[in-house]
Amino acid sequence: MFVRHIIRIPNLSRGLATHARPLSAVPAALRLKTGQSFQGRSFGAEKSIFGETVFSTSITSYTESMTDPSYRGQILVFTTPLIGNYGVPLNKAPFDSQDVGVVLESQNIQCAAVIVGDVAEKFSHHAAVESLADWCKRHNVPGITGVDTRAITRLLRDQGTTLGHVAIGADTYLDAPKEHEYWDPSAENLVDQISTKIPYQLNPSGSIKIAVLDFGAKANILRALVRRDAAVTVFPWNYDFNTVRDEFDGLFLTNGPGDPVHCMEAALKLRRTLQEWSKPIFGICMGHQIIGMAAGLDAYRMTFGNRGHNQPVLALASAGSIKAGRVYVTSQNHQYALKLQDPFPAGWEPFFINCNDSSVEGIKSTVESGKKVWGVQFHPESAGGPLDTIEVSCSQSIFEVMDTYYTL
Ligand SMILES: NC(=O)CC[C@H](N)C(=O)O
Numbered sequence: 230m231f232v233r234h235i236i237r238i239p240n241l242s243r244g245l246a247t248h249a250r251p252l253s254a255v256p257a258a259l260r261l262k263t264g265q266s267f268q269g270r271s272f273g274a275e276k277s278i279f280g281e282t283v284f285s286t287s288i289t290s291y292t293e294s295m296t297d298p299s300y301r302g303q304i305l306v307f308t309t310p311l312i313g314n315y316g317v318p319l320n321k322a323p324f325d326s327q328d329v330g331v332v333l334e335s336q337n338i339q340c341a342a343v344i345v346g347d348v349a350e351k352f353s354h355h356a357a358v359e360s361l362a363d364w365c366k367r368h369n370v371p372g373i374t375g376v377d378t379r380a381i382t383r384l385l386r387d388q389g390t391t392l393g394h395v396a397i398g399a400d401t402y403l404d405a406p407k408e409h410e411y412w413d414p415s416a417e418n419l420v421d422q423i424s425t426k427i428p429y430q431l432n433p434s435g436s437i438k439i440a441v442l443d444f445g446a447k448a449n450i451l452r453a454l455v456r457r458d459a460a461v462t463v464f465p466w467n468y469d470f471n472t473v474r475d476e477f478d479g480l481f482l483t484n485g486p487g488d489p490v491h492c493m494e495a496a497l498k499l500r501r502t503l504q505e506w507s508k509p510i511f512g513i514c515m516g517h518q519i520i521g522m523a524a525g526l527d528a529y530r531m532t533f534g535n536r537g538h539n540q541p542v543l544a545l546a547s548a549g550s551i552k553a554g555r556v557y558v559t560s561q562n563h564q565y566a567l568k569l570q571d572p573f574p575a576g577w578e579p580f581f582i583n584c585n586d587s588s589v590e591g592i593k594s595t596v597e598s599g600k601k602v603w604g605v606q607f608h609p610e611s612a613g614g615p616l617d618t619i620e621v622s623c624s625q626s627i628f629e630v631m632d633t634y635y636t637l
Contacts, residue, residue: 253270253271253272253275254270255270255271255275255397255398256268256269256270256271256397256398256401257269257270257271257371257372257373257395257396257397257398257401258373258395258396258401259282259304259344259373259376259381259393259394259395259396260393260394260396260405260406261282261384261391261392261393262391262392262393262394262408262411263388263391264405265384266405267344267373267376267377267380267381268376268401269344269373269374269375269376270373270374270375271371271372271373271397271398272348272361272362272365272372272373272374273343273361273362273364273365273366273368273370273371273372274365274366274368274369274370274371274372274397275371275397275398276369276371276397277371277394277395277396277397277398277400278304278341278342278371278394278395279341279392279393279394279395279406279410279411279412280302280303280304280340280341280342280392280393280395280412280414281302281303281304281390281391281392281393281413281414281415282303282304282306282344282381282385282390282391282392282393283300283303283304283305283306283385283390283533283534283536283564284305284306284307284308284378284381284382284385284386284533284536285305285306285307285308285536285537285562286308286309286536286537286538286539287307287309287536287537287538287539287560287613287614288309288538289315289538289613290538290612290613290614291307291312291313291343291361292317292318292333293333293334293449293612293613294340294536294562294613295338295339295340295343295370296320296331296333296334296335296336296337296338296339297334297335297339297447297484297562298334298335298339298423298445298446298447298484298485298486299339299445299447299484299485299486299514299515299562299563300339300340300486300562301339301340301341301414301419301422301423301445301486301487302340302341302412302414302415302417302419302486302487303340303341303414304340304341304342304343304344304393304395305340305342305343305344306343306344306345306378306381306382306385307343307344307345307346307378308378308379308382308537309346310345310346310347310378311345311346311347311349312343312345312346312347312348312349312361313345313348313349313350313352313360313361313362314349314351314352314353315352315353315354315357316352316353316354316357316358316359316360316361317352317357317358317359317360317361317363317364318332318333318354318356318357318358319332319356319358320332320333320336326430326431326432326433327431327432327455328431328448328452328455329431329448329451329452331448333448334447334448334449334612335447335448337368338364338365338368338370339423339486340370341370341395341414342370342371342372342373342395343361343365343370343372343373344372344373344376344378344381344395345372345373345374345376345378346374346375346376346377346378346379347374347375348361348362348372348374349361350362371395371397373395385533386532386533389532389533390532390533390534390564392411392412392413393411394406394411414486414487415487415488415530415564417487417491418487418491418492419445419485419486419487419491420444420445420466420485420486420487420491420492420515421466421467421491423445423485423486424443424444424445424465424466424467424485425443425463425464425465426465427465428462428463428464428465428468429462429463430460430461430462430463431451431454431455431460431461431463432455432458432459432460432461433460434460435455435458435459435460435461436458436459436460437458437459437460437478437479438459438460438462438476438477438478438479439454439459439460439461439462439477439478439479439480439481440462440464440470440473440474440476440477440479440480440481441454441461441462441463441464441480441481441482441483442464442465442466442468442470442480442481442482442483442495442516442519443463443464443465443466443483443485444466444482444483444484444485444486444492444495444515444516444519445483445484445485445486445515446463446483446484446485447483447484447608447610447612448612449610449611449612450481450483450484450513450610451463453610454481462477466485466492466495467492467494467495467498469498470498470499470502471498471501471502471505471506474502474506474508477508478508478509479508479509479510479511480502480506480508480509480510480511481510481511481512481516482495482499482510482511482512482513482515482516482517482519482520482604483512483513483514483515483516484513484514484515484516484562484608485514485515485516486515488530488565489515489518489519489522489528489565490528492515492519493522495519496519496522496523497523499519499520499523500523500524502523503523503524503600503602507599507600507601508601509601509602510600510601510602510603511602511603511604512603512604512605513604513605513607513608513609513610514561514562514563514605514606514607514608515563516604517567517591517592517604517605517606518565518566518567518604518606520592520602520604521567521589521592521604522567524574524576524577524592525574525577526567526568526570526573526574526577526592527567527568527570528565528566528567528568529565529566529568530564530565531563531564531565531566531586531588534562534563534564534565535561535562535563535583535585535586535588536561536562536563537560537561538558538559538560538561538611538613538614538615539558539615540558540559540560540561540583540585540607541556541557541558541559541583541584541585542556542557542558542559542581542582542583542584542590542591542607543555543556543581543582543583543584544556544557544580544581545578545579545580545581545582546578546579546580546593548580548593548603551580556584557581558615559590559607559608559609559611559614559615560607560608560611560612560613560614560615561606561607561608562608563606566588566589566606567589567592567606568589569582569587569588569589573592575598576594576595576597576598576600577592577593577594577595577598578592578593578595579591579592580592580593580603580604580605581605581606581607583606588606589606590605590606590607591603591604591605591606591607592604
């Protein structure tokens with residue numbers, strides 16, 4: 230009996246530590262436009278790139294963060310020292326009417342590069358099929374390991390998000406780029422590069438019809454809608470929803486990369502929707518910023534933004550299962566925020582506020598306005614991140630907006 234039991238143990242071998250290919254000793258350096266430089270070793274693609282250097286305080290979910298389209302153009306520094314220890318899963322789900330066909334947040338790695346203190350050369354997870362280094366190599370994304378990410382983070386916290394150059398191999402011996410050579414992703418309309426070009430549908434036989442404006446949607450946002458049996462139609466970010474709005478029960482605006490000012494066109498179209506349409510509208514992150522701009526609020530660039538899965542937000546109003554005065558721990562990834570102005574535009578009120586920096590974390594239409602509109606700066610759909618707001622906040626997404634304000 231005992232022997233038989235032991236013989237079965239190899240079934241568990243997928244969960245045991247797996248050795249990835251040993252890392253190369255190719256030198257690598259992160260050079261910041263402000264002059265500082267950090268030397269380390271290359272992993273992933275041996276290719277030098279430019280980008281905007283940001284840090285994330287998330288402890289897990291490097292695979293979800295790296296495939297989140299909102300990280301496009303960014304050099305992502307992880308403050309957690311050991312990254313890669315559970316490898317990378319096969320990023321494929323059945324591509325059918327229910328799903329966009331991935332298990333992570335999009336098909337590709339979206340960030341421009343990753344910077345880690347110590348990349349794991351061994352990985353261990355039952356779903357892992359490759360190492361972080363091999364995954365980066367396959368996607369032509371460079372990484373640097375062996376740098377003091379704490380020092381980089383302290384710098385970025387003081388001087389703000391900074392343009393950077395990831396130099397690999399021979400490039401590390403060359404002079405740092407001149408100031409004007411640094412590429413600034415926020416000057417481009419990144420949303421236009423990533424948004425779907427043509428409308429498509431998920432779960433067409435769903436019981437409630439939701440239109441989604443795609444600014445660079447994380448897959449889990451679409452899954453969250455389908456899971457609640459929505460028939461989801463995903464439109465390009467600048468599609469004029471006003472031309473089809475009679476066919477829908479609700480409108481959802483997704484997350485997305487870059488400066489929201491490039492999407493002013495969408496905010497202006499939404500302004501008309503807000504004036505003429507009274508069905509529920511809900512937005513996450515970029516979607517929330519677009520709703521705010523349509524309502525007449527300004528968006529501004531924060532010093533270093535908020536990226537991580539441990540951001541506390543205070544609810545200022547009660548609505549649905551949200552209780553005023555409660556703090557919720559949330560997942561975030563943003564550089565811009567809506568300006569807290571006093572008074573708020575007529576018919577609107579702040580909904581959540583960040584406990585660390587007092588930035589606006591949510592807005593909503595007032596009950597008196599008769600509208601049913603919410604936006605949250607954080608990611609209630611939480612992939613990755615704490616599940617706190619999945620249960621208790623507006624993460625019930627547009628459905629909770631609907632439940633809160635009217636019965637379907
Ligand atoms: N995750 C997002 O949607 C981010 C929104 C916007 N690109 C920002 O950085 O603030």
